[in-house]
Amino acid sequence: MGRDRLDTVSIANRGLNYGDGVFETMRVHRGALPLWPQHLARLREGAGRLGIAVPDVDFIEARIADMVSAVDAGVLKLLLTRGEGGRGYAPPADAVPTWMLSLQPLPEVLAGLRVHPCETRLSMQAALAGIKHCNRLEQVLGRAEAVRAGCDEGLMQDLAGNPVCATSANLLVLRDGRWRTPAVETCGVAGVLRAWLLAQDLVEVAAVPPEGLADADALALCNAVRGILPMRALGAREWSPHQATDELQARLAMAYPMFQHAGSKP
Missing domain, CATH: 3.20.10.10 (D-amino Acid Aminotransferase, subunit A, domain 2)
Incomplete structure (x- = not known):
């Protein structure tokens, strides 16, 4: 799995096995993510604390644009895990991070x-x-x-x-x-x-x-x-x-x- 690819989840993925990763859930508005800079900052903070490398941001932003450019309103989730690793909690030194995007509709509105x-x-x-x-x-x-x-x-x-x-x-x-x-x-x-x-x-x-x-x-x-x-x-x-x-x-x-x-x- 490469850092510049959108990957599916392997059974060996540490995010699946141990919750070893971070995510951001973002509002899509008229083909853009208005709060993307804030989400990116928190993504970097979380990944940094866990010792997970953040994939190339330009590549991620290009893939995000491909996914949301025609979307008027929705919810985009970015999931970043440490990648694949063998059995056991110790983080593999050579793990290659996996990241994924998913798009869902906006939740319905409630007054209270x-x-x-x-x-x-x-x-x-x-x-x-x-x-x-x-x-x-x-x-x-x-x-x-x-x-x-x-x-x-x-x-x-x-x-x-x-x-x-x-x-x-x-x-x-x-x-x-x-x-x-x-x-x-x-x-x-x-x-x-x-x-x-x-x-x-x-x-x-x-x-x-x-x-x-x-x-x-x-x-x-x-x-x-x-x-x-x-x-x-x-x-x-x-x-x-x-x-x-x-x-x-x-x-x-x-x-x-x-x-x-x-x-x-x-």
């Missing part, structure tokens, strides 16, 4: 999310925190809980019981007129849309204790595919639509018109 408080907790591992590595079993279990509860998403906590994020989105908490988001230094994913909100000083990083959600003025989720999604309910607690959420969505849509509509179902 019903979120299930998950029993499954996020393990705390600073070496993996923030990056989108391929071991997502905690999120798989959390989303399965949400589906069984008849909800749209699942809210996940760390081992100490502090709210961190949803299974596939970052958490935004409005209190006293200011949006806050939990830190992701020990667990959770550093979302590219979360990073944009922080850079624009629209959100700040702050600890959110377990009791800090029920009395919040509003809750929302955000990710780079669906934008900002107002949370209608968390368990039995419900919230009415809030003007601050509308304003935050409007600020995002001014910068990225692809998010001008209300949120989408996960």
